[in-house]
Amino acid sequence: MELSCSTLILDLDGTISDPSLGICRSFNHALQTFGFATHADSVIANEIGPPLDVSFKKLVPGLDEQLIPALVAAYRQRYADVGYAENTLYPQIPLALEKLSAGGIQLAVCTSKRVDFAIKILSMFELLDYFVFIDGGDIGISKGQQLASLLAQQQIDSQAIMVGDRDVDILAAQQNALRSIGVLWGFGGYQELAEAKADYILASVCELSDCLA
Structure with missing residues (x-):
């Protein structure tokens, strides 16, 4: 792929x-x-x-x-x-980000977490410089609304791909006519991601960098 x-x-x-x-x-x-x-x-x-x-x-x-x-x-x-x-970086994530970045892939983060927490965590892991922007959420804001706002502000376009481990990530992409990749190393299982109709489902971090870089 x-x-x-x-x-x-x-x-x-x-x-x-x-x-x-x-x-x-x-x-x-x-x-x-x-x-x-x-x-x-x-x-x-x-x-x-x-x-x-x-x-x-x-x-x-x-x-x-x-x-x-x-x-x-x-x-x-x-x-x-x-x-x-109290947070653990998934093994091979830094290597995958390095490979994707070296391959010319523009990287960003869209999380339901408040943006200051997200920046704090990414800084702790020394990953912040890989991302062109960090988009954080708040109570009452869905991830679908976050992606819609990014599209409206032209921070992303229709060729962006959303990557996440839960159905909320996949459904948010669908609501905005974006492609999605579900990942199995997080908290959502295969059934959850398949039922949400993820375009692709990956089992390992190295698959993510291999399919794009």
Whole structure:
């Protein structure tokens, strides 16, 4: 498989790095702060990817939406202090980015994470210089809206490809008539990505660099 694209847009969590430890601890910190039951890491890991407000609603059925901003603030307070650093870079990602960049592929990041957190994480891993832009989200903003805004601002065009590990990444690309690549080293499995109708599904990081560079 050999693809061409104008910009390769990568998700962050579950695509570039594994943030599960910091995210799980920060979710449970927020839940505990407001008297809600905490969850096993395996339960919270299923909610990594979508915006925080969506994840909190799934973790607390019947949640009063007026509490969401406070829960998000408690989550972010811990995440900003220590959670962002409880993050592991997927092996071979630096090599793949180097190969893609050397092959003339323009790289970018589109994440549901707030942009300051995304920049902090990428800087920690010394990856920031590979990307022409970092687009971050916030509560109430879908990834589909993020991509639509990037298209409207002409930061990307119709030949861009979205890469991510969850169905939200694939569906966001579809909503904007973009191609998508689902990856299996993150938090979404093959069935989730296939049901979302990812254009391509890759099992390893080296496949990503090989199919484009």
